[in-house]
Amino acid sequence: MTVGTDPPGSLADDLAGLVGREHVRVDDGALTAYARDATPLYTARPHAVVLPGSTDEVAAVLRYATDRGVPVVPRGAGSNLCAATVPLSGGIVMALTRLNRVLEVSPAELLARVQTGVTTAALSDAAARQGLLYAPDPGSRTVSTVGGNVATCAGGLRGLKYGVTRNHVLGLEAVLPTGEVVRTGGRLWKDVAGYDLTRLLTGSEGTLAVITEVTVGLLPAPEETGTGVAYFDSLADASRAVAAVIASGVLPATLEFLDRKCVVAVEEFAGLGLRRDAGALLLFGDDGPTGAVAGTLARIGEVCADAGSPEVTLAEDVARSEALLAARRCSLPALSRLAPLTILEDATVPRHRLAEMVDRIDDIAARHDLMIATFGHAGDGNLHPTCVLDPDDGAAVERSHKAFAEIFAAAIELDGTITGEHGVGAAKLPYLADRIGNDQVALLRRIKRAFDPAGILNPGKLGS
């Protein structure tokens, strides 16, 4: 990496020649803004920010970067929570937000094709206008980009029934670091011509290629949706209820949980009328043809009652349903209010070990004298332990790092993983070998080199 020794002006001039001067930023404001993403505590300034307006411009910048050995960090909205888009080695941040056109929505083919910088919400809305559903709904959906969702294999609240981003991507246009444009997959739900590069790029976190266009599958929009909530005296009871729901043969769209601390924080934040004395809260929801949803929700409610829930409420209308979902969606802002620094993490265990894992988290938090509340996707076993603390309290920040290291180790010990949906980025890279082993880490590096021989793409992340 030779950028440090070059005058910044030369890099900016070179990039201006490729994408136009108005789309290259080297001012202090831009370099500061693009020094971070949504991950706290990670900052590194790039040497330049470039905003290409076409696939050809992406390719031109990448060829230039490979020739010169300049790092390039591709980035959508920067809403990831694992420092996946922090330019650790400087170089170029390539912001893909200008590539923001919905290219087509095809009801006949049940698919949409969008440029990489379209927001998840814009894609969902474009699909909904044609009576179709784009199933993945990550928490950041109003700001996150589809390309970013693909790069991180984003999850969401409907994962139990519908799966994650990987299950809905049909094809990609992507530019290799050496400048070649490849089209993987296509418009088809079944296509096995070649290695599954579509899925390999999905979740590759901008380390293998720059995704410029995404074709996703859509589903007929469900006719009805509904939501219910069940309180429990303890998370262990709630966890047993989750197991009983699954065992009853129901796989609802949504099965989320909030622990005791989250319920209190959400109620104080949003005043939704939640029971502040609850040991845990399960939120469940489903969608389907007219008339089918009410029966499913009633059945889940009965199972929860049988599993010991002292109170089950089914939303009587869409407005109340939205309010209940808001309880889950506002967990993070509610917790964020408690202290200036919020570290939202992401570990997953087999769903029947959820309560065991939350007990471990509570023990670890107590031992390190930290406030860690946990919510997440109970049906998937995907937990979001969230630590709130004062960033100026260096000792507490240090303790939080130790606590999360122990949390990831506990997740692995319980047959789980260090990240269910947020990604590895820079934040989880130190734990990756614990999860997948050194042989597989070495293999990831060889795959990375097959795509990126000069090692310019998002260095210090996956494959490094």
Next chain:
Amino acid sequence: MTVGTDPPGSLADDLAGLVGREHVRVDDGALTAYARDATPLYTARPHAVVLPGSTDEVAAVLRYATDRGVPVVPRGAGSNLCAATVPLSGGIVMALTRLNRVLEVSPAELLARVQTGVTTAALSDAAARQGLLYAPDPGSRTVSTVGGNVATCAGGLRGLKYGVTRNHVLGLEAVLPTGEVVRTGGRLWKDVAGYDLTRLLTGSEGTLAVITEVTVGLLPAPEETGTGVAYFDSLADASRAVAAVIASGVLPATLEFLDRKCVVAVEEFAGLGLRRDAGALLLFGDDGPTGAVAGTLARIGEVCADAGSPEVTLAEDVARSEALLAARRCSLPALSRLAPLTILEDATVPRHRLAEMVDRIDDIAARHDLMIATFGHAGDGNLHPTCVLDPDDGAAVERSHKAFAEIFAAAIELDGTITGEHGVGAAKLPYLADRIGNDQVALLRRIKRAFDPAGILNPGKLGS
């Protein structure tokens, strides 16, 4: 590859030292049997057949083969239709059929873990005994192995609603050609720790690693299933009905078609009471909670009638349902009776171009004076044009090669692909670059080298 110059005895002795003499075959019967798979016209004898009994033995054989540069072709049941397991360069065929234990079925985690050589049917049955569904149901399910299904990303009759094998694989144990054992994914539905090697190996056709163990996700078994059939005067009418079904907001589990030639052949073969004067037949089926299926099927039936079907029949009971499904499942044996050689192919187009594609196929068949009948998965746009001919008629065989080359070109021209579910193998490799481009073929080769530096694993196939 040095095998050809070695005395075969030496290879056999070496392998016997690794897996035991009783699990190494160099007799003429074995070498002839393992010279082919279910693909007609492809034959190449290996130098030895080895049947390892454990992951460690797989690793030992692979290390040996990498050290000596001996090709290894891993193989399950050999039921693939693209010559994916024909040992084109000789060497070792590694038959994985001894690794045939169902290791666990977990209703709590909705998963099963099996050794690679378990048959698809055995996995399905083990799941069903616990009230669970393994969704993929490839046509070869009674003989095909789960490892083979993963290696080819097998599809089946329920793909429209449930997806293909890739959508149900949670984790793999696999042995790299250099002998390292890696575990990808795991027991979780959400896991983004590292590149998605689980999906990269799924569909890699034994060219990157040898899969030794598979963890798959299961679903609660549906309470009911049902089937119906609609006749049409033409495949164009049937294709319009498929579009109308999708547009009506229904995504049934099964939506299959038989063209005119298939209907006649099946009726002559099985005497199911099908209308021999039909221009096309659509078979539709769904599953779901008690009471929900009948309504869905009635709705599909109405849509088909509105789209011009002169006759729609809903199966009144399970037995009739099975009989209708048999009509689709016996398309291949029915066609096989018509001539000694049956070439079953696999191309996919966007579903609204199904009729257009079948017209093209019919034109191509007529031009080359060949009998090609077509059936397949209408909902997925996945067609199986099937040519029946006399293998001793060399000119006809030659014309069939030309015809299929034109069929693949037509599929690509219609935004489709050269293989939806059967794989590339040796049979489709000549057409791969037409579908994915030279840059992507070169990338596949680099990925192959990242796994298999000595190039010993299934040479002459994907990545070669």
